[in-house]
Amino acid sequence: MKHGEKLAPIAALVSALSCLACCLPFGIAAAVGAAGLSIFLDSVRPYLLGIAGALLLFGLWQLYRSRGTCQRRSRTGLAIFWTSALIVTSVAVVPQVVASLFAGSLPANASAHAADLSIEQFQAEFNGAADRARVIVLLSPT
Amino acid sequence: MFAVWEPMLPTDWQRPGGSVLGRIPDARVHQYWDPSHLLAQRIAADARDPQPKQQCCVRAGILWDVAAVYPAGVQWAGQLPPAVFFNGPVVKVAGDLELALLHQQ
Numbered sequence: 001m002k003h004g005e006k007l008a009p010i011a012a013l014v015s016a017l018s019c020l021a022c023c024l025p026f027g028i029a030a031a032v033g034a035a036g037l038s039i040f041l042d043s044v045r046p047y048l049l050g051i052a053g054a055l056l057l058f059g060l061w062q063l064y065r066s067r068g069t070c071q072r073r074s075r076t077g078l079a080i081f082w083t084s085a086l087i088v089t090s091v092a093v094v095p096q097v098v099a100s101l102f103a104g105s106l107p108a109n110a111s112a113h114a115a116d117l118s119i120e121q122f123q124a125e126f127n128g129a130a131d132r133a134r135v136i137v138l139l140s141p142t
Numbered sequence: 143m144f145a146v147w148e149p150m151l152p153t154d155w156q157r158p159g160g161s162v163l164g165r166i167p168d169a170r171v172h173q174y175w176d177p178s179h180l181l182a183q184r185i186a187a188d189a190r191d192p193q194p195k196q197q198c199c200v201r202a203g204i205l206w207d208v209a210a211v212y213p214a215g216v217q218w219a220g221q222l223p224p225a226v227f228f229n230g231p232v233v234k235v236a237g238d239l240e241l242a243l244l245h246q247q
Binding site: 045046049092095113114115116117118119122123125126127130131132133134135136137138139140141142 | 143144145146147148149150151152153154156157158162163172173174175176177180181182184185199205206207208209210211212213214215216217218232239243246247
């Protein structure tokens with residue numbers, strides 16, 4: 001097989017994907033991916049959410065301001081955009097709920113309550129458990 | 143065991159709900175919400191030898207994602223007693239934390 005014959009299908013695929021990228025913005029999918037990653041990568045969460053927000057804005061611009069080679073706005077593109085916007089917003093605003101969904105479980109202890117910490121009360125509980133070793137962990141909710 | 147949740151990341155704008163608290167389902171664990179970082183500040187202020195120096199776990203001057211083990215018998219009077227184990231991030235020191243607890247038994 002000549003090189004041209006090998007490359008032709010690849011070129012067709014690239015061309016098709018390029019067309020699709022215009023009419024169905026892949027930036028939106030990347031936004032969802034970045035937001036999803038932010039659930040698991042605590043240290044870079046703000047940056048990933050920033051990237052997700054920027055990609056969503058780019059997708060919004062693609063859909064409503066830039067027509068490119070697409071003659072009309074596709075319903076699929078609109079549906080994907082608004083679904084993605086909902087997902088990214090959920091990850092940013094209620095990350096704990098989304099993380100639970102990712103984990104495949106509903107909140108395991110929905111009735112649990114964290115007491116507001118007062119040093120005096122904590123000190124009393126710490127000293128009240130002095131008959132055994134005690135562990136303190138400082139954690140962030142998200 | 144005491145689990146103290148504190149707001150450290152931009153997304154920590156609400157107190158931990160059931161899904162967060164449910165990550166530590168053991169009823170023996172006392173869970174607290176410390177929005178003003180009172181305990182983190184106290185632990186940092188009272189840190190002294192022979193407590194080990196942590197290798198991480200400070201963000202904007204606030205201690206977080208750290209575990210401390212205090213031996214049986216010691217009391218918190220004027221200052222927190224020195225911890226025999228003090229390090230993080232918690233997910234990475236879980237094994238060492240377990241060993242430290244075993245040594246206390």
